[in-house]
Amino acid sequence: MIYLDNSATTQPKKEVLDAFVKASEQFYANPASLHVMGNQAEDLLESARSQLKELLNMDRIVFTSGGTEANNLALIGTAKSYQHRGKHIVTAATEHPSVLNSLAALEQQGFEVTRLPVGHHGEIDVDELKNSLRSDTILVSLMHVNNEIGTIHPISEIARLLKKRRIIFHVDAVQSIGKLAFDPSSMPDLLSVSGHKVHGLKGSGLLAYSGVELQAIQYGGGQESGIRGGTVSVPNAVALAKALRLAKPNPLHLQWNKTLRQFFSEFDGVKIVSPEGAAPHILAVAVKGIKGEILVSGLQKESIIVSTSSACSSKSRDTSHVIQAIGLPREFKDGVMRISFGAFTTEQDISALQSAFQRVYRIIKGV
Incomplete structure (x- = not known):
C-alpha cells in the first residue's frame, strides 16, 4: 500500500521507536519517585523538556496525550485563569473540533465566543479579526495550517497585533510544526503539538507556552508543575523530543x-x-x-x-x-x-x- x-x-520513524524502546527498557521508573532510578528517569524527562523549550523557543512545556488535550488545556486553562479580565474569546469557524468543542463547553460556563467566518479559500480576514476584538477579549485561538485543506493563517502578523493589545494568542500547530518554518521573533503565547503528526507516537503531545499562567483542568499528584496530574510517560516525552528534532x-x-x-x-x-x-x-x-x-x-x-x-x-x-x-x-x-x-x-x-x-x-x- x-x-x-x-x-x-504518520508512520513513526525508526529513530523515534528506538528512543522510545530504550527509555522504556532502561528508564522505566516513575520520575516522581525519590530513589536513584526515579531521579534518573526525571533527569531524562527534563532533558527532553529542555530540548523542546529550545527547539520551540518557549519558556514552558507541559507534556500531554496529543493535540486534542493540548488544545483543551490551552483554551480552558487560559480562560479560567484570566476570566477576571473578561470572558470574550475569538476563533475561526474552521478550527479543529477539539478547539470548537472546548469553546462550546466554555460558552456553557458564561464565556462568549466569536467564530470568524472564512473566505472561499479558508482564510480569515485580519481586519475582521481586528474589528472583533473588544475590551473584554482575553484569548484568540487559531490553527496555523488547516488540517483539511491546508490554508495557512498569518500567525506572525496576528501575534504582533495581539501582543500590542495584551490579548493571549493560542496556535494549534499540529499540522504545521516540522513542516513550515516559524518566526521565532513573533511566536504565539501558547502552541499545541501532536507527536503522531510528525512521525512520532500516538498518545504523545505537548502544550508549549510563555508569559501565560494556566489553571489546571486535570487533577492528580501535582505533576507537570501542577498543570497536568498523572504519572508522566518519560518514553513518550523522549520519543516526542526525538521526532521534533528530526522533523524539518x-x-x-x-x-x-x-x-x-x-x-x-x-x-x-x-x-x-x-x-x-x-x-x-x-x-x-x-x-x-x-x-x-x-x-x-x-x-x-x-x-x-x-x-x-x-x-x-x-x-x-x-x-x-x-x-x-x-x-x-x-x-x-x-x-x-x-x-x-x-x-x-x-x-x-x-x-x-x-x-x-x-x-x-x-x-x-x-x-
Whole structure:
C-alpha cells in the first residue's frame, strides 16, 4: 500500500521507536519517585523538556496525550485563569473540533465566543479579526495550517497585533510544526503539538507556552508543575523530543503539490479545493457529483491510501464543517478527498497516485 494520508497520522520513524524502546527498557521508573532510578528517569524527562523549550523557543512545556488535550488545556486553562479580565474569546469557524468543542463547553460556563467566518479559500480576514476584538477579549485561538485543506493563517502578523493589545494568542500547530518554518521573533503565547503528526507516537503531545499562567483542568499528584496530574510517560516525552528534532520542511512536497495541481486540473469535473499558497504537504481535491468515500475506496483498490477531507470525526460521513464554511459548490462538497505527504513519501508514490486516479476516474465516469 502507498500511504498518502499523513495529515491523519504518520508512520513513526525508526529513530523515534528506538528512543522510545530504550527509555522504556532502561528508564522505566516513575520520575516522581525519590530513589536513584526515579531521579534518573526525571533527569531524562527534563532533558527532553529542555530540548523542546529550545527547539520551540518557549519558556514552558507541559507534556500531554496529543493535540486534542493540548488544545483543551490551552483554551480552558487560559480562560479560567484570566476570566477576571473578561470572558470574550475569538476563533475561526474552521478550527479543529477539539478547539470548537472546548469553546462550546466554555460558552456553557458564561464565556462568549466569536467564530470568524472564512473566505472561499479558508482564510480569515485580519481586519475582521481586528474589528472583533473588544475590551473584554482575553484569548484568540487559531490553527496555523488547516488540517483539511491546508490554508495557512498569518500567525506572525496576528501575534504582533495581539501582543500590542495584551490579548493571549493560542496556535494549534499540529499540522504545521516540522513542516513550515516559524518566526521565532513573533511566536504565539501558547502552541499545541501532536507527536503522531510528525512521525512520532500516538498518545504523545505537548502544550508549549510563555508569559501565560494556566489553571489546571486535570487533577492528580501535582505533576507537570501542577498543570497536568498523572504519572508522566518519560518514553513518550523522549520519543516526542526525538521526532521534533528530526522533523524539518521537505522542499519536495511543494514540487509534488504543484505537479498534482497541474495533473488534477486537466480532468473535467475535478476542482482543486486547497488554495494556492497552502501548506505544501496537503492537497484537497473534489470530483463533481461523486462522494469522497467512493474515491477513497476506488484508490484503495489500486493500493493507494488517501482520505476524505478529515479523519478526525470517527469516520463520520457528514460534510465537514470546513467544507461547509468555505462554501464549496453543492456538486463538489461531497466529493472531497485529501492527499497528504510525509517523510516517507517518494516520487514513485506520486506517479502511482496519478496512474491510479486515471483508472479510477475512468471507471467512475464510465469513460
